[in-house]
Amino acid sequence: xxxxxxxxxDDGADGESGGFDTxxxxxxxxxxxxxxxxxTARNVGSEPIVDLRVVxxxxxxxxxxxxxxxxxxTLEPGAEATVEYAVELCRGEHAFGDATIRTRDLTxxxxxxxxxxxxxxxxxxxSPPVETVPLGGGTNDYAGEVPTDEGGSGVEFYAVREYQSGxxxxxxxxxxxxxxxxxxxxxxxxxxxxxxVCVVDARSxxxxxxxxxxxxxxxxxxxxxxxxxxxxxxxxHPTGVVGVHDRQLSTVSPGADPTTRRRAVDLLRATWGAxxxxxxxxxxxxxxxLKTLPQLLPGEAQVYLFSSFVDDTPAELxxxxxxxxxxxxxxxxxVTGSDDVATRLEALDRRNRLARVRATGxxxxxxxxxxxxGLVLHDAIGEAGDR
Numbered sequence: 050x051x052x053x054x055x056x057x058x059d060d061g062a063d064g065e066s067g068g069f070d071t072x073x074x075x076x077x078x079x080x081x082x083x084x085x086x087x088x089t090a091r092n093v094g095s096e097p098i099v100d101l102r103v104v105x106x107x108x109x110x111x112x113x114x115x116x117x118x119x120x121x122x123t124l125e126p127g128a129e130a131t132v133e134y135a136v137e138l139c140r141g142e143h144a145f146g147d148a149t150i151r152t153r154d155l156t157x158x159x160x161x162x163x164x165x166x167x168x169x170x171x172x173x174x175x176s177p178p179v180e181t182v183p184l185g186g187g188t189n190d191y192a193g194e195v196p197t198d199e200g201g202s203g204v205e206f207y208a209v210r211e212y213q214s215g216x217x218x219x220x221x222x223x224x225x226x227x228x229x230x231x232x233x234x235x236x237x238x239x240x241x242x243x244x245x246v247c248v249v250d251a252r253s254x255x256x257x258x259x260x261x262x263x264x265x266x267x268x269x270x271x272x273x274x275x276x277x278x279x280x281x282x283x284x285x286h287p288t289g290v291v292g293v294h295d296r297q298l299s300t301v302s303p304g305a306d307p308t309t310r311r312r313a314v315d316l317l318r319a320t321w322g323a324x325x326x327x328x329x330x331x332x333x334x335x336x337x338x339l340k341t342l343p344q345l346l347p348g349e350a351q352v353y354l355f356s357s358f359v360d361d362t363p364a365e366l367x368x369x370x371x372x373x374x375x376x377x378x379x380x381x382x383x384v385t386g387s388d389d390v391a392t393r394l395e396a397l398d399r400r401n402r403l404a405r406v407r408a409t410g411x412x413x414x415x416x417x418x419x420x421x422x423g424l425v426l427h428d429a430i431g432e433a434g435d436r
Contacts, residue, residue: 084137088105097126100123249317271355275314297336
């Protein structure tokens with residue numbers, strides 16, 4: 050008996066499955082993507098197998114959403130049978146196990162059961178990075194990538210001013226000096242790094258999912274925030290995290306160093322875990338989020354808010370931040386997925402809240418769950434230039 054396994058990921062972008070690279074440097078899917086698994090059994094012996102039963106080794110953490118990992122067939126010598134089913138991805142790395150084989154003789158009285166290794170794909174991963182994340186105009190005094198309305202070091206021409214003692218020799222406009230014998234200094238448009246704070250709504254309302262078989266809003270938001278954080282830190286942008294709970298906020302201040310990144314990732318992963326309120330590496334602050342959050346943010350920070358907007362609190366939070374001049378971008382997973390009357394009314398209320406947020410000047414990305422996270426964030430990148 051010979052077994053071969055093949056995996057293919059369907060990210061929902063075009064309704065078709067593509068090859069799924071499970072090597073150490075390969076791609077992986079997003080939470081909620083489905084992976085089609087095909088495990089083929091081939092009778093390499095010279096006798097028929099009258100009653101062959103195969104159960105594939107599905108990872109415990111991955112639910113089977115269609116098909117079955119089991120089959121019962123009769124195989125002639127050289128014949129093949131394929132088990133095909135689909136599993137839904139969740140965070141982490143998941144290894145498929147050995148298949149369980151059972152055979153019976155023609156009379157059904159003699160049975161043998163054993164496990165057999167399966168050649169081919171063995172592991173799927175669910176933690177891909179985002180190539181880029183949009184930046185707006187909020188900056189601080191670190192040199193970086195966002196142009197400002199002041200002179201300094203950079204590459205884009207800003208102004209020519211009168212020479213002052215101590216100006217670098219390389220900044221002197223020697224062409225003007227050759228014509229007028231007057232010293233002048235050329236300034237270029239300064240570029241500053243952007244301090245960004247990823248705010249994740251981790252209140253009790255965010256543990257709701259669209260259906261029992263899908264991920265809750267808090268895990269979707271936490272995953273999106275983690276990918277955004279990793280991209281920003283890799284680009285040298287000081288980035289922090291705030292977890293907003295019902296009466297408490299957990300914070301990691303913006304930074305671009307490895308320690309800050311690790312603490313921020315720990316906080317994000319704790320938001321949907323058992324230790325969701327307070328982590329050892331995060332600071333906590335008690336109080337009403339609407340009043341407390343603006344006190345914790347750097348004055349020039351950009352805010353990325355991740356929330357499902359199933360109640361009014363996140364909309365009120367955005368209005369409070371915009372009133373204080375913060376640039377805000379919203380990424381909102383839609384967990385109002387059922388089709389009953391009550392859920393349709395909830396979906397309408399959610400759309401109205403997002404409209405309120407757009408009216409404040411905040412950028413809104415409405416994440417429909419049939420679309421993978423990578424494409425949703427790519428859409429957000431496309432909107433970044435329209436400030």
